Amino acid sequence: xxxxxxxxxxxxxxxxxxxxxxxxxxxxxxxxxxxxxxxxxxxxxxxxxxxxxxxxxxxxxxxxxxxxxxxxxxxxxxxxxxxxxxxxxxxxxxxxxxxxxxxxxxxxxxxxxxxxxxxxxxxxxxxxxxxxxxxxxxxxxxxxxxxxxxxxxxxxxxxxxxxxxxxxxxxxxxxx
Amino acid sequence: xxxxxxxxxxxxxxxxxxxxxxxxxxxxxxxxxxxxxxxxxxxxxxxxxxxxxxxxxxxxxxxxxxxxxxxxxxxxxxxxxxxxxxxxxxxxxxxxxxxxxxxxxxxxxxxxxxxxxxxxxxxxxxxxxxxxxxxxxxxxxxxxxxxxxxxxxxxx
Numbered sequence: 001x002x003x004x005x006x007x008x009x010x011x012x013x014x015x016x017x018x019x020x021x022x023x024x025x026x027x028x029x030x031x032x033x034x035x036x037x038x039x040x041x042x043x044x045x046x047x048x049x050x051x052x053x054x055x056x057x058x059x060x061x062x063x064x065x066x067x068x069x070x071x072x073x074x075x076x077x078x079x080x081x082x083x084x085x086x087x088x089x090x091x092x093x094x095x096x097x098x099x100x101x102x103x104x105x106x107x108x109x110x111x112x113x114x115x116x117x118x119x120x121x122x123x124x125x126x127x128x129x130x131x132x133x134x135x136x137x138x139x140x141x142x143x144x145x146x147x148x149x150x151x152x153x154x155x156x157x158x159x160x161x162x163x164x165x166x167x168x169x170x171x172x173x174x175x176x
Numbered sequence: 177x178x179x180x181x182x183x184x185x186x187x188x189x190x191x192x193x194x195x196x197x198x199x200x201x202x203x204x205x206x207x208x209x210x211x212x213x214x215x216x217x218x219x220x221x222x223x224x225x226x227x228x229x230x231x232x233x234x235x236x237x238x239x240x241x242x243x244x245x246x247x248x249x250x251x252x253x254x255x256x257x258x259x260x261x262x263x264x265x266x267x268x269x270x271x272x273x274x275x276x277x278x279x280x281x282x283x284x285x286x287x288x289x290x291x292x293x294x295x296x297x298x299x300x301x302x303x304x305x306x307x308x309x310x311x312x313x314x315x316x317x318x319x320x321x322x323x324x325x326x327x328x329x330x331x332x
Contacts, residue, residue: 050192051225052232058185059237062178063245063252066185068282073306085182090285092186097194097289099187107194110287112201112277112294123284123298125273127305130281131313133266134256137280138189140267141226146233147253154259155267160208162271167208170276 055142058089067139068093069130133159178247190286196225199286201278208275 055066062085074086097107112119130136133155135144140159144152197203206212206219244250274280279287279298287295 049228049232050188051196051198052192052229052234052236054185054189054192055229055233056236056240057188058182059245059251060240060242061181061185061245061247063242063248063250064182065252065254066189068280068285069306072281072285072303073310076303076307077310084179088179088183089186089189092183092188093190093282093286094289095183096187096190097199097286100191100194101289105194107290108197108200109290110199110201110279110283110292110295112279112298113205114277114294116294116297119277119294119298120301122273122276122279123301124305124308125269125276126279126281126284126298127302127307128309129266129269129271129273129305131266131306131309133263133270134254136270136282137274138282142229142233144254146230146237148234149254149257151254151257151259151263155263158264158267159271159274162268163208163275164210166272166275167205168211171205171209172211 051138051142052146055138055146059143065139065143067135067143069136069139070134073131129159181247189282192225192229193283193286196222198222198225199283201283204274204278204280204283208278 058064058066064085066089071086071089074080075083075090080086100107114122126136130139133140135141135152135155137156137159140149140152140155145156193199203219204222206217207222210218212218242251270280277298279295281302284295284299284302288299
């Protein structure tokens with residue numbers, strides 16, 4: 001594991017101490033494939049531009065902001081208007097990895113270095129926070145900045161700094 | 177027709193997040209971990225995703241300057257412009273949650289396709305947070321029928 005996963009010995013000690021260690025060992029046979037996928041992975045800016053293309057298309061076609069928070073919250077709200085296009089956007093979002101699996105693309109299973117309670121807590125923070133500030137990475141980070149909205153530029157700066165600070169604490173202060 | 181266009185946009189969006197690696201929480205955390213620069217562990221690649229996405233949407237928006245969309249009578253752009261306390265507090269809460277697990281709403285919902293338990297827990301918790309916010313807003317604002325609808329029509 002030290003060799004293949006580039007895990008430092010002290011991190012390995014910590015990992016062994018975690019209750020999830022058994023699961024990691026059980027899933028060890030998949031590590032080689034994942035490392036291979038990581039190594040073969042090449043970032044292609046033209047492909048990444050799809051996110052921007054999608055946001056632009058939604059605005060040009062439907063006149064709507066491709067903000068996942070607003071779209072998802074609109075679907076959740078039983079009294080919400082325009083639930084149809086919101087629901088189809090979500091359906092398209094989920095259909096993307098399903099179609100990728102169909103054509104044999106290795107869709108990565110998300111790994112989260114946190115227990116379920118932390119994950120649930122983080123989920124509530126993300127849900128409440130994005131509604132309070134009216135946007136997330138897509139609504140403020142992409143659509144808002146693209147429109148040069150000062151509100152979105154500030155929001156993106158604030159959530160990036162907060163996230164970087166939390167990662168710094170969990171990885172270098174507590175987990176270091 | 178609008179629903180179809182939206183389906184296609186969601187689909188392209190999902191592929192973008194998938195190919196760029198934004199659907200991987202570990203990759204997102206690796207990007208947010210800028211203090212790993214010291215030992216060469218920082219993964220800056222998601223900055224490229226953001227830049228590429230902004231180049232397309234920003235340039236497109238600036239060049240095309242849409243006055244009206246193709247499939248609707250008018251644009252539905254955010255009307256709020258105030259840089260106020262809810263914007264700061266909400267962004268901080270979101271950033272903390274994002275930094276804890278590496279998932280933001282788009283990739284979280286997309287990852288439901290993998291049927292991973294932690295992802296389902298995250299999305300359900302996120303929905304709870306959103307509904308809690310909207311109920312709290314509806315209660316603190318004047319209880320007009322349009323309160324929830326207008327709360328959903330802002331930046332995104």
